[in-house]
Amino acid sequence: MNHTKGGLVIFTANSQPSSRELGKRIAERLGVELGKVQVYQEANRETRVQIQESVRGKDVFVIQTVSKDVNTTIMEMLILVYACRTSCARSITGVLPYFPYSKQCKMRKRGSIVSKLIASMVCKAGLTHLITMDLHQKEIQGFFNIPVDNLRASPFLLQYIQEEIPDYRNAVIVAKSPSSAKRAQSFAERLRLGIAVIHGEAQDAESDQVDGRHSPPTVKTTGAIHPSMEIPLLIPKEKPPITVVGDVGGRIAIIVDDIIDDVDSFVAAAETLKERGAYKIFVMATHGLLSSDAPRFIEESAIDEVVVTNTIPHELQKLQCPKIKTVDISMILSEAIRRIHNGESMSYLFRNIGVDD
Secondary structure, eight states: OOOSOSSEEEEEOOSSGGGGHHHHHHHHHHTOOOOOEEEEEOTTSOEEEEEOSOOTTOEEEEEOOOOSOHHHHHHHHHHHHHHHHHTTOSEEEEEESSOTTTTOOSOOTTOOOHHHHHHHHHHHHTOSEEEEESOSSGGGGGGOSSOEEEEOOHHHHHHHHHHHOTTGGGEEEEESSGGGHHHHHHHHHHHTOEEEEEESSOOOGGGSSOSSTTOSOSSOOTTTSOGGGOOOOOOOOOOOOOEEESOOTTSEEEEEEEEESSTHHHHHHHHHHHHTTOSEEEEEEEEEOOOTTHHHHHHHSSOOEEEEETTSOOHHHHHHOTTEEEEOOHHHHHHHHHHHHHTOOSGGGGTTOOTTO
């Protein structure tokens, strides 16, 4: 049954069949067929897009899930969006459940803020609206000069906890680092559970020297600075011993985060929680990148289950590790598309969502 007004076209910009699964689920929920488009790589690795139906005067939604080749993924979307723009589409909304390069949203030494560059590129290509989910930093929305709807996956993950973990009342929500404590607090308050924070583990490179202020050499150089303007050196950080703030003994530990990619920090956190007496350990995250040997490390670790959404295709990783479970979020994405196309308010999708969620 079609749940939208006429003039709606949904395209998937992925050349890989496994990456088109989410688009098929969304189209099925909306009761429409996916738009006809060919996206493929030529022999010289250039991306070619051919739209095979008219989009003139229509609302086009381009769904793009990130594959292993993230740079090809970006080019596929840019070219398809530009093709829709030059074909006189009325509006072009990008649906990127996981926004690529979102971790590179802060300045590090002599690097660059790559997520700002990606935002500028998709706007220049012709996007008029963006739907995404759980941006790594909410401030990324400010990089765009178009409307951005940053949806949340937490209702689906909370539902999974309540329905699939029978004794979840004996659980504690865990932040594997102080930086993810706000997310853990949000989960804990909604489930009426306690919270624990692991402090003292080796921090990611993202946590240190992120704003470029350490770019000048820290060693004193004669003649480089005027004697009357000598700047005091900043005391270097020293990591304290690993400490778990909160009681996890005899409890189920549920670690929550937005992205699980390199699983080393999650495995280390699970070992720490096991040592402190946790008898079962779950990891909940929105985006399951699970790169490299992540499935093998999870299988060999103290983690009992990893729960991620299908913002990123990970069927291959699930075959390698049965501990990985998937939560479908196509429902909220299809409802967002329906509301935008029909001109309805989006506030319903953000009910009870706080600033820190």
